[in-house]
Amino acid sequence: MGKKILIADDEPNIVVSLEFLMKQKGYEVRVVNDGEAALAAVGDFGPDLILLDVMMPRVSGYDVCQKIRENPAWQGIRIIMLSAKGRDIEVTRGMAVGADAYVTKPFSTKDLIDKVRTMLGE
């Protein structure tokens, strides 16, 4: 039984690449394009890991992350933040709201896959 991964990003081409990579590794994938949809999907899709973009319309990645961490039922969900913003302050903020890792764009696909696997305990 494959683990579930939620991809939350508003950049269509990046979503296409992430979806391809995760499906290729055998994960079950759901794609959302903004923060609101991401929170909704956490409830009904029940992902093991979220690839969460920071700069999203409506609700930002930071806020999504914080909301997830506020819910005790969702403590097990691993969160990898993805962002084109790579300043220290932004990385620190991402970790502070409860992300498990912070990956700056552009990223190495191999590193990202390794990180996902490690986090899912494979």
Next chain:
Amino acid sequence: MLHTWVIIPVSLAYLGVLFAIAYWGDQRADRGRSIIANPYIYSLSLGVYATAWTFYGSVGRAAADGVGFLPIYLGPTLMMALWWLVIRKIIRISKANRITSLADFISSRYGKSALLAGLVTIIAVIGVVPYIALQLKAISHSFTILAQYPDVVLPAQRVAPPVQADTAFWLALVLATFTILFGTRHLDASERHEGLVAAIAFESLVKLVAFLAVGVFVTWGIYHGLPDIFERAAAHAKLAPLLAPLGGPAGSYASWAWLTVLSMLAIMFLPRQFQIAVVENVNENHLGKAIWLFPLYMLAMNLFVVPVAFGGVLHFSGAGVDPDTFVLTLPMAEKQEALALLVFLGGLSAATGMVIVETIALSTMVCNDLVMPVLLRMKSMRLAERRNLTGLLLGIRRGAIVAVVLLGYLYFRLAGEAYALVAIGLISFAAVAQFAPATIGGIYWKGATRAGALAGLAAGFVVWLHTLLLPSFAKSGWLPIGYLQDGPFGIALLRPYALFGLEGLNDITHAMLWSMVANIGCYVAVSVLSRQSVAEQTQAARFVDVFRRTGGALDAHPWKGTASLPDLKALLARFLGPERAEAAVIDYAGRRGYGSPDDVPADAGLVHFAETELAGAIGGASARIMVASTVHEDALSVDEVRTMLDEASQVIAYSHELTQKSQALIAATNELRAANERLQELDRLKDDFISTVTHELRTPLTSIRAFSEILHDNPELDAAEREKFLTIVIQESERLTRLINQVLDLAKLESGRAEWQVARIDLKAVIEDSIVTTGQLFRARNVALESRLPADLPFVHADRDRVVQVLINLLSNAAKFVLADAGHVVVALSRRPGALRVDVIDNGPGIAAADQQVIFEKFRQAGDTMTEKPRGTGLGLPISRQIIEHLGGRLWVTSRPGKGATFSFELPVADAAAVAAAAATHRT
């Protein structure tokens, strides 16, 4: 019944109260708790201006002239407005130089000239003695009238009682005694008399209350209010003409104006006014309140003048009662015993106040500026050998007081009957007005010389003698009346009331005109022609620049010679008494920072100090003589003084320069701080911009890298997928390129380094080109593009390529945001005043009002940007707006959500734009 045995005790009791107040005031002053150190007492004491002349005389004048009495009180009111400038300066100068009288002031200004001081004193005494006589006359008359109560019987004219039975004589003696007691109690270096001022302020209150009481009684007690009096007056044959405006009995406008000027000068230069306003002033800030309080007092004092005058004429119609006595005779005729007595006291207070202060002022002048200089020069007096002269000084003062009061009495006996009260007062006013040019010129014009002041004063005084005083003698019968009618020695041209043939003016206007012409003319002409001595130059600067002086190093005393401290101390002791001299020297040593008075060097500063101290006691001119006789002085050459002054002015210039430099430094610091803040703000904006640009660059790069790696790692991908991924890589590369180009473009536009090829262009052709260029975009999404481009429109002045850039941006935005297949876009060109307008109208989703500004900001896109299409860079609209604005036009959007959007811009037509565009080209 009001017998003399009632009036005399009441009067004496009133004087007793004055004694008590003055005594109390002096006691308080000695204990350092001044009762006069407040602006209200100061303002009230200025009320010494209102004498018996005001109290009785203005009603007399109003009965004869209507509002003709008013200028005498309008003048001071106007002058008060100038006081803050003029009197404040005079007070400051007087305090700094220990000046104690008007004569001292004028002589000090012109190099401490003893001659000038003497001349001023003589003019003041001759000018003011008639005025004192007037007060004595007023009191003795009112006493005689009141003693007849309840019959209104005027004293018989020209039958004077023997001196020992004359109330005026005894009154004169009582006043002289009072003045001696409180005016010369001790020799005060500052010549201030606190108790006396308190008593004068009290007298001002008494006379005001008395006059208001009569006014109220006549207006509402005898008649039925003001309307009643004025109605009756209008119906009265003698009074009706008085209600006419100026030009009638009240005198011409010219005489009104001259009387106003005359009393403006009198309020400043009457010796008693100078004494109260300047010498007795405790704190120059009191002026601030006096400026409005004193005019208020004058107003209250004049409120009932006309009602009482009219009431009197109506009441005594034809009964031969002198209008000058109405204030007293009206209450008497109505059997108001108490009120009549109060009026008498009011008149008494008005007269005594004036006589006392005037006499003190004159006695100071006579002693310091007339008697002392003569005594000091008389070797036979051996004054220089007497150890203590304070007793002598006090003796001279006291003698001068008695002499002045008795002079007044003498004048009253000899000439007082010939003239109405007002006429005598005005003659005095005209005399003291002669001090105005030398004083006011002296404090504002450094070039005025001693010779000029002497010439002006002498000329003005001679004209005054000839046109006012001698005619008054002629009218009294002491001079042949031919002097008046045919001129002196029968020279018609010199007739006193028609000098040089000038006729048609009243005597006062005529005299003022000629005396002022002579006075100012001689003063200015001789000042310009003569040279100042060293002492004059020093004093001129000290007076004119009094507000600029701050003491200390800048207060240079041009003096050279040898002096010794014991000599100077002995000199001070002789005039001030040993204790006061010792105290003064200790005080001086303390201020100069020497521990013991014996350490004080006998330099120019000490000599100046001694002279100033002495000036307070014996006047500036006498002090100069005494100091010169005590120390050995070397004559200063003009060159030496110039060197001293040059050094002082160099120090001033240097410190001025320093002040300017430090101000410039503060200004520069502020500018730098502001510039730094601006730079920091710009730096922050640049940081934000770079952060945003980086983010925008990383996004396409992310896709490119991800798909390149996927394609690299998965050679087994099928052709369709491979094709799809490669297309994305190409699209994102194009996006990256576009972004880089636009960022560079925007940077160039914003820094003003962009190249502009501005020319006359046909906007219609440009739009058609842009439509062709973007045609593929519209066809690909099946969006209709309609153009409405009228022909025969004027050219615009613009850069063709840049306008194409804007149009492509607007058209491709429209193509992107409308719905595929259902989209409809219109490009319309139209004419506006002085401009052409382009509208790009779409039927897309529209833009919310909140976003309509946001879309013109860099990297900002409206609403949900998640579309199927490659996203814009977020720079297109900001760049377009920059371009249009640079070309002298404007770019804006109108839209309602759901109703599509219209992007519009205007460009000026070629003719109108030629100038602006040329300037723009020049700039770039």
